Amino acid sequence: xxxxxxxxxxxxxxxxxxxxxxxxxxxxxxxxxxxxxxxxxxxxxxxxxxxxxxxxxxxxxxxxxxxxxxxxxxxxxxxxxxxxxxxxxxxxxxxxxxxxxxxxxxxxxxxxxxxxxxxxxxxxxxxxxxxxxxxxxxxxxxxxxxxxxxxxxxxxxxxxxxxxxxxxxxxxxxxxxxxxxxxxxxxxxxxxxxxxxxxxxxxxxxxxxxxxxxxxxxxxxxxxxxxxxxxxxxxxxxxxxxxxxxxxxxxxxxxxxxxxxxxxxxxxxxxxxxxxxxxxxxxxxxxxxxxxxxxxxxxxxxxxxxxxxxxxxxxxxxxxxxxxxxxxxxxxxxxx
Numbered sequence: 001x002x003x004x005x006x007x008x009x010x011x012x013x014x015x016x017x018x019x020x021x022x023x024x025x026x027x028x029x030x031x032x033x034x035x036x037x038x039x040x041x042x043x044x045x046x047x048x049x050x051x052x053x054x055x056x057x058x059x060x061x062x063x064x065x066x067x068x069x070x071x072x073x074x075x076x077x078x079x080x081x082x083x084x085x086x087x088x089x090x091x092x093x094x095x096x097x098x099x100x101x102x103x104x105x106x107x108x109x110x111x112x113x114x115x116x117x118x119x120x121x122x123x124x125x126x127x128x129x130x131x132x133x134x135x136x137x138x139x140x141x142x143x144x145x146x147x148x149x150x151x152x153x154x155x156x157x158x159x160x161x162x163x164x165x166x167x168x169x170x171x172x173x174x175x176x177x178x179x180x181x182x183x184x185x186x187x188x189x190x191x192x193x194x195x196x197x198x199x200x201x202x203x204x205x206x207x208x209x210x211x212x213x214x215x216x217x218x219x220x221x222x223x224x225x226x227x228x229x230x231x232x233x234x235x236x237x238x239x240x241x242x243x244x245x246x247x248x249x250x251x252x253x254x255x256x257x258x259x260x261x262x263x264x265x266x267x268x269x270x271x272x273x274x275x276x277x278x279x280x281x282x283x284x285x286x287x288x289x290x291x292x293x294x295x296x297x298x299x300x301x302x303x304x305x306x307x308x309x310x311x312x313x314x315x316x317x318x319x320x321x322x323x324x325x326x327x328x329x330x331x332x333x334x335x336x
Contacts, residue, residue: 007033018330025333035209036180044304051309051323054302056182059116066304073303074118077318078127080238081119081227082295083190087253089222091171095289096157102143102294103150104197105190111297114185119297125238125286127298129318132235132279136298142288143295147197154198161199170200173222177204178212186225219251227293230319235279239263243286252292259285308335 003011009032014024034040037055041062044052054062054072066072083101091097107121123143126133137144151163160167175190177183187204194200202223207215215221231237241247244263245255259282266278287295303324305312311332315325325331 002028009033020330022328022330024330029329029332035178038181041304050306051312052304053322054118054304055180056115056118056302057185059118059302062304063116063302070307071304073305073313073316073324074300075303075316075318075320075324076120076129076298076300077320078129078230078233079227079299079318080122080125080127080295081225081297081299082125082293084216084221084224084226084252084293085290086219086221086224086251087255087292088219089173091157091159092173092222094157096153097159098290098294099143100150100153100157100198101194102290102296103146103153105193105294105296106145107296108145110186110189113189114182115297118302119299122295122298123287124283125293125295126235126279126283130230130233130235130238132276132283134280134283139284139287143290150197154200159200170198172201172203174203174205175223175225176212176215176221177206177225178209179206183225190223190225216251219253224252227295227299229299229321235276235283236267239279239282239286240267243282243291250292254286254292256285256289256291259291309333310335 001010002013009030012029012031013027018024032049034043037053038058040049040052041055041058043049063072085092085098087093111117111119111121120136122136123139124134124136128135151161154161155164155167158168159170175187177187184206191202191204194202216224216226228238228242240263241249243250243254243259245260262278262282266275266282269275269278285291301320301324305324309332311328312324315328315331317327320326
């Protein structure tokens with residue numbers, strides 16, 4: 001980096017010792033740090049950026065404007081998002097409570113309202129494109145949208161709702177989100193659905209991205225819209241460290257002896273068919289026991305890229321982190 005301004009931008013230059021076969025053609029590359037994609041899209045439209053992530057609440061309008069010019073790109077990615085729940089925070093330690101929360105949600109509507117249909121609603125943690133994964137509707141009968149079943153679960157947990165007016169009052173839980181329009185929409189939609197279908201109230205706490213990440217790692221949260229993007233194409237990457245007891249990324253405190261036993265059996269199993277079957281069974285346990293997360297969507301990335309930019313769209317894959325083709329930045333450039 002030749003320049004770094006925390007919270008604003010960093011400027012990069014080619015490494016003179018780069019030994020890759022493809023040599024960078026850009027003299028400088030400036031990466032702007034913009035948490036809110038709506039702000040980034042305005043900067044893109046004003047020609048202040050050559051690339052931006054699409055703000056999903058504006059997907060329809062931006063796609064209609066930029067797809068005809070060849071500036072819109074969409075790439076499906078092996079990513080699942082859901083409502084992460086801190087199982088050490090009562091009453092989230094109660095499975096019926098967790099099932100009530102996930103069954104009161106309507107993720108088809110959330111996808112349309114908050115993401116302009118840009119995501120894929122799902123009831124599976126492991127996407128179908130991953131070995132051992134499942135199709136989006138596989139666990140619909142257990143965690144799919146059903147307000148009546150949701151209230152039955154809340155009643156079974158002993159809490160007051162439309163079907164159990166004599167139950168205990170449900171405590172106010174907090175949804176921790178970062179400060180961007182899509183996150184706000186998602187949290188507000190959950191809040192309204194839980195109020196309407198269960199009669200419970202929640203709070204929304206908005207913080208910046210570093211604070212949100214630190215709070216999650218410190219396990220200082222009740223409810224946390226989050227998820228996982230695949231690091232490498234194997235179901236163990238979706239499981240080990242995330243759902244085994246004491247796992248390094250298991251900050252929602254999932255601790256299930258059945259999951260632990262299957263992880264132990266799968267981790268060093270040299271029989272591929274048995275190994276994949278075990279991860280498929282682990283996926284079912286994670287979902288049906290809502291062990292730390294209630295999955296609700298798989299993700300597609302949506303980008304705006306100026307027509308003179310080369311190398312991004314050409315090298316984009318589902319493994320990209322934020323920027324299209326970001327595993328091959330040496331290919332990026334400008335056409336004449």
